[in-house]
Amino acid sequence: MRKTETIASLKSAKGERRLTMITAYDALFASLFAEEVEMLLVGDSLNMSFLGEPDTLSATLDQMIYHTRAVCNGAPASFVVCDMPFGTTNTKEEALANAVEVFRRTRADAVKIEGGASRAELVRHLVDNAIAVMGHVGLMPQSVRSEGGYRVQGRDEESFARVIADAKAIEEAGAFSLVIEGVTPELGRAVTEAVSIPVIGIGAGAETDGQVLVWSDMLGLFEAFKPKFVKRYMEGAALVKEAVRTYAQEVRSGAFPAEEHCYR
Structure with a gap:
């Protein structure tokens, strides 16, 4: 089935149209979301929303592959991105082997990898081997324990400059897009202006190239807490x-x- 979006069409959207992305974890909800958004993200957030874990670190590669297969089955024409879970991209070789496994066992169009300049060569290695990569900078959930919690980025000059440098490094490594999470609106705008690839915000203000939300948050099904950046649409x-x-x-x-x- 022909995809409604491609890497080329998504990249060309920058400055022309706002992009929408929402998480999906199964065939049923993927089919409900498919006609309304440009991208579906199979996020490692699934273990927080549906397993009751306190963070994303428990997600495994097999879990992500299972849920990505389900989403691809439910929304075969959608552009689907699979999160690479914690501990699966520690080296270039490991990242490539695991990303290849995702591509072999699912119909995902891309993988998403957290990290900035320090992960640039890893991203480049995947792109050079036919793996499309979406980056993820700013607040990075997989680093929550080492960072001592969820910390908004861009409130000081050092983190502001670091996130911009991270975004540029990931773009230069060949990523077709990137997510920016948990930053001030000023930093969200600065990163969007600093790179030529689409920047998808979550808790990053209104001036990015698009937005992504976890579906159980935006539909008001997850009651444990409501992040400041979430709007409940029902x-x-x-x-x-x-x-x-x-x-x-x-x-x-x-x-x-x-x-x-x-x-x-």
Whole structure:
């Protein structure tokens, strides 16, 4: 099936149209999202949203491949990006072997790798071997434990300059796009202006080339906490609870199943 977006079309979108990306982890929700957004991200956030873990570090390569296969099956025309999980890109050789495994076992269009200038040669190695790479700079969830928590970047001159340098290094290494997370709006704008590839923001202000959100956050299904950068487009948890409550009440009262739900 012909893809609705390609690397070429995404790169050409810079300065012309805003790009939208949303996480997806299964075929059902991927099929619901597919017609509305340019990209689907199979994020390692799945273990926070759906396994109840405190961070993303527990996601494995096999998990990411399983969920990426599901998303590709549910949205075969969508541009799908697979997060490379923690511990799978420690060396160029390891990163290439694991990214090749993703490409062999799924129909993903690209992988996403966290890290800046220190990962540039690794990104270049993948790109040179036919693996499309989306970068990820700014706040990096896979570094949360070593950083001592989730720390917004760009509030001081040092981190401001470092993130811009990281973005430029990842672009020069051949990434077709990058995510920038958890930075001040001023830094989000500066990075967007500093590189010629699309910059997709999450908690990075409104002046990036596009936005990405975790679907369970934006639909109000994840109640444990609500990050400052998230806008809830519906109160999903309340709607689900009300539907289940009505179902349970109807079963207990005998109203369900009714005649129209019975075989004759």
